[in-house]
Amino acid sequence: MSQYILDTNHLRAYEYLQPKLMAKVMAIGMSQIAITGITVEEQAQGWLKAIRSASQAPLARRAEKFGWAYGGLRMSVQMVNRFEILDFSGTSYERFLEFRRQGIRISTHDLQIAAIAIDVGGVVVTQNLRDFEQVPGLRVENWL
Structure with a gap:
C-alpha cells in the first residue's frame, strides 16, 4: 500500500475540513497519510511572518494581532502532529541535487517534497500537478 x-x-484543505479531501482521508486512513518536514517549515514560516507583522501593527490592534498569530501557530503545530512527518534526509538531498542538475524547474520546496516522496515510495497529493508531473518517477494525485 502506498503512503x-x-x-x-x-x-491547508485538511485544516479547513474540505469535504472531498476529508472523505478521501477517511477512506484511506490516517496511518497511510504523511506530510514532510518541508511542509511543516512552510506552515511555520507563514505563522512566524504573521507574528513579526503583529509586532508592527498599530498599538491599538497589536494584542489582537498577536493573539491571532500565536493562536494560529499553536493550532498549526497541533495539526501537523496528527501526521507522520517525513524527513528531508541526506538521501533526499542528494536526489534533490540530481533533479536540479537535470534542469527540473519547479520551486525548491516542491522539488524537496518530490525527492522525499520518491525516497519513501510515496504519492504526492497536490493541486499543483503541472509542476510535480515534471519530476521523473514521481507519482501524484489531486484529491480536491
Missing part, C-alpha cells in the same frame, strides 16, 4: 504525502495546499 500518501500531503503537500501544503492539501494540508
Whole structure:
C-alpha cells in the first residue's frame, strides 16, 4: 500500500475540513497519510511572518494581532502532529541535487517534497500537478 504525502495546499484543505479531501482521508486512513518536514517549515514560516507583522501593527490592534498569530501557530503545530512527518534526509538531498542538475524547474520546496516522496515510495497529493508531473518517477494525485 502506498503512503500518501500531503503537500501544503492539501494540508491547508485538511485544516479547513474540505469535504472531498476529508472523505478521501477517511477512506484511506490516517496511518497511510504523511506530510514532510518541508511542509511543516512552510506552515511555520507563514505563522512566524504573521507574528513579526503583529509586532508592527498599530498599538491599538497589536494584542489582537498577536493573539491571532500565536493562536494560529499553536493550532498549526497541533495539526501537523496528527501526521507522520517525513524527513528531508541526506538521501533526499542528494536526489534533490540530481533533479536540479537535470534542469527540473519547479520551486525548491516542491522539488524537496518530490525527492522525499520518491525516497519513501510515496504519492504526492497536490493541486499543483503541472509542476510535480515534471519530476521523473514521481507519482501524484489531486484529491480536491
